[in-house]
Amino acid sequence: MNYRFQQLCALSGIALVLLVFPLLLLMGFFPPPSPAEGSAAIAAHYQSKSSWIFLLGGAVCVQMSAPGVMWSAAISVQLRHIEQNEPPIFSLTNIACGVVAFSVFTFACAGWVICAFRPERAPEIIQTMNDWSFIVFLGTVTPLMGQALTIGLAIFSDRSDEPVFPRWAGFLNCWAVLIFLPAGLIPFFKTGPFAWHGFFGLWLPVLVFGGWMLVMSVLVLRAIRKQKMAADLTSQLAD
Amino acid sequence: MVFNSITIVWGLLFIGTTISWFIAPEEDYLSPLLPGIAIILIAFLKVRLILLYFMDLRVAPQPWRGLFEAWMISACALILTLYTMGT
């Protein structure tokens, strides 16, 4: 069986969090320059540090779509266990939302690379690209909400004696949906806690996102181990 | 209607809401300190009634009840502090 690869996929979720968060910190995006800043200040942010930090950080983040999708696939495999012979709507929705969520993430990160690629260009252009990055990075939130909601509903639908995920994880996913929601509203604010550098626009959704990915990775790893042990036992009995 | 603890609690909640409504000042300046504190305390008494009697936490095991009571006390303290600072 392919348990090893499943484990690798689940681990790639952890790797993603451990790579992306320090890089965001390094690029000075915790918190990012305020959306209320003028173009000169935004341009200065990309010119202030050696531009290779943005180039390198952005370039690594841009490559994170594959680990993200692999992680989503590992979850979908578990949702498939929950569905058993039912139509695979949970696993399909989850992987499709995951593909969109992490593609969008790549497009957002590409904006940072573009800003740093020619930091000497007109500040208005840098500001536009920076706006694009943050509005896409935080504002495109329905794919992630879709993932969390799908996982939550799938866990609630699991009526087997040995559920794949614990039921509290279902509530955790539903709660995450609520936390992610305000990030989708950042286009309406340039100041305050709901803007893209504010508490409800950036900090809470992003930190909960990281925690949620880690928790789901660990739960998937545990589920895989259980399934592997059960399969080993069956094959021993068959011998 | 059934006169059980649930209904009595509802009556208390109703009275609490009405009192807060009447002691709240309507003028467009910052409300004086005392009515505000009274309103916050009434709100958290109502919260406690709901937690214990509607959500039935009074029959729950101690860790869970303690968790929510701890939330209640810290949220109330936080709100009172920020309110007093801002008045």
Added chain:
Amino acid sequence: MTKNVPIKRLPGEEGVWGFVFGDMVMFTMFFATLLFYRYENGALFAQSQSLLNQNYGAMNTLLLLTSSWFVALGVFQYRKGKTQTGARLLIPAFACGVGFVGIKFLEFGEKIAAGITLNSNEFFTLYYMFTGIHLLHVLVGLGVLFFLWRVARGAPDGSATQTLESGGIFWHMVDLLWIVLFPLIYLI
């Protein structure tokens, strides 16, 4: 009166309590944000607050309280074995919730007609966002109540009781959060 309950038992399921706690923590951050901005700019706050209609807020509080009361009574009757009475009590609970949504839309409509919108000032940003997110909880809660009503009308069993308790706990939380939000936004 429920007389001495012998064994300690957590009503509903554990997960729903965890969820409720998480949500309450999030709203506590909302409360703190609101009061922090009040601390930073008290005059603006008081002035904007006086533009709100306290009566709408208070009526909505009473509606949610009453709705919660019906749900608590319904769960109480259901546990006693009067499952159909329990189910029927959820209907007025639902109606009160719909009333809340109606008043909220009326209130938002009046504000928007008066030219007060999301970005009018800091106070109104928080007013629209926090009451809006709460309204979203009410809408989800109405869905939950409808689901509970269907469960309550079906064949009674242990898991149905637990479902009713869990859903009820969510609805009471929606009430509880409004009880704190109401004075902070409208009264003080």
